[in-house]
Amino acid sequence: MVILVPEMVSRMAAEHAKFQDEEYASVPEEASKGEDEGPPPRDHVLLSGRFTTDNPKIKNYMAKVQRELNALGIATFMVNTKRDFGAETMRGLGGARCMVAFCNSSYGEKTSDTYETYCELKHAYENHEIDLIPVQLCTKWPPQPPGQAGKDLCTFVLGKSKVKIKGLESDDTYKAAHKLAADIRDHIKGLGVLDQVGREPPLAAVQENE
Structure with a gap:
């Protein structure tokens, strides 16, 4: 005891x-x-595009360009529509140092959706921490999507004075994915932010016939 x-x-x-x-x-x-x-670091390139389930062409093209950019050592982010679309969009915009806008004829359309290319384009324009890189994938520039609000935004943000990358080989043929990826990389380098979105290449380049 x-x-x-x-x-x-x-x-x-x-x-x-x-x-x-x-x-x-x-x-x-x-x-x-x-x-x-x-806030999270801005260390990737957001790929912004308007695509629908009945027209997968632009989505498939963006996926190819994304792989090519990864192979060039560029960190990218593309919204996965199979997940929570809103959370994915906020994550992509929140960490974006650059935003590549794949501007087909319906890009920037204002619809009833809360998260859409209209909102992405408006946010990128208003946020000076994001460098906007438009890619022309439509014959008429700036894009003229359905609805006046989308037309007005595209005209204001993507007007004639805005530097853009040509994404068409002809009126209905997109530039080869590896060529466009190289153009985007050169543009990012010219902006002086290549070191901010660099990464070790984790993916092999996709073949054009895939």
Whole structure:
């Protein structure tokens, strides 16, 4: 049987209190690190395009260009429509250093959707941390999507003074994916932000006949 004298009890209580103080003192500090981290880094290139399930051409083309950009060492992000579309769009815009707008004839159309190319284009224009890189995939420029709101936005943001990349070989033929990817990379390099969106190439270049 152990008999605890008052001095021992006081000493043990003091040591336990000190231990608790040290233990709990680190908790707020660790928690504050997460709170003070701020927004995510802008370290990728967002690929923005308007595509529908009944017209997969633009989506397939963007996927090829994405692979080619990855092979060139460019970190890219394209919204996965099989997931939560809104969360994907916010993630893509939140971490975008550049946004490549694949401007077909319906790009920038304002629809009833909350997350669409109209919103992406408007956000990229208003956010000076995002460099906008338009790719012309329609014969008439700027794009003239259905609806006045989309037409007005495209005319204002993608007017004649905006530098664009030619994405058409002819009126109905897109430029080869590897050629467009090289043009996009050169444009990013010219903007001086290539080092901010660089990565180790994880994917092999896709073949044009795939």
